[in-house]
Amino acid sequence: MGMDRLKKMMKQIEDVMAAATFAEEGVPEAARSLLSEGRRVLLGLKQGRIDAKTLKYALNMSKRINAQLDILFVSSGSDPSGVVVPDAELARFQETLRAEGVPYRLITRTGCLKQQIIEHTGKDKEIAFAIIESPNSLDMDCNKKDKTLSELWQKLKCPLVVVMEAG
Numbered sequence: 001m002g003m004d005r006l007k008k009m010m011k012q013i014e015d016v017m018a019a020a021t022f023a024e025e026g027v028p029e030a031a032r033s034l035l036s037e038g039r040r041v042l043l044g045l046k047q048g049r050i051d052a053k054t055l056k057y058a059l060n061m062s063k064r065i066n067a068q069l070d071i072l073f074v075s076s077g078s079d080p081s082g083v084v085v086p087d088a089e090l091a092r093f094q095e096t097l098r099a100e101g102v103p104y105r106l107i108t109r110t111g112c113l114k115q116q117i118i119e120h121t122g123k124d125k126e127i128a129f130a131i132i133e134s135p136n137s138l139d140m141d142c143n144k145k146d147k148t149l150s151e152l153w154q155k156l157k158c159p160l161v162v163v164m165e166a167g
Contacts, residue, residue, distance in 0.1 A: 013159050016065060016128050023064040040068045042120060042130040042158075046113045047075040050089045054133040054163040062102050067128060069097065069104040072120055074113045112142035121157040129159040
């Protein structure tokens with residue numbers, strides 16, 4: 001990883017954490033000024049591995065820094081029509097986001113969560129950081145020769161937050 005990229009990622013982390021602190025202290029204007037408009041948080045979810053703590057963390061962080069939430073929902077496959085069908089847990093989370101006034105967009109993909117996160121953050125420069133449930137969710141439906149977190153860390157264009165450590 002190049003020094004310039006590392007410095008940029010450290011700056012992003014500092015900005016997000018400072019903005020969260022200002023927001024928690026009731027100074028939302030200062031929080032917003034630290035983050036450029038259009039900032040988004042990426043929540044990477046693997047079908048069948050959706051954890052309530054991870055959803056709550058993503059919701060709270062998006063609210064604190066006044067960011068839109070991108071939900072990258074990756075399934076193993078699709079129904080016969082080719083459409084990825086999100087599960088009931090995700091539907092309930094979307095209802096909560098609407099009730100809380102958190103803007104979001106749902107992006108559905110199939111295959112390897114790790115690869116989809118890399119592709120999404122590589123194309124979208126407004127992602128402040130990515131959130132995942134655990135390293136275990138990254139390896140499902142992926143090429144087994146890749147290293148889980150080290151491979152993702154090398155290719156990721158933003159900081160990564162792991163809510164739960166692998167058990």
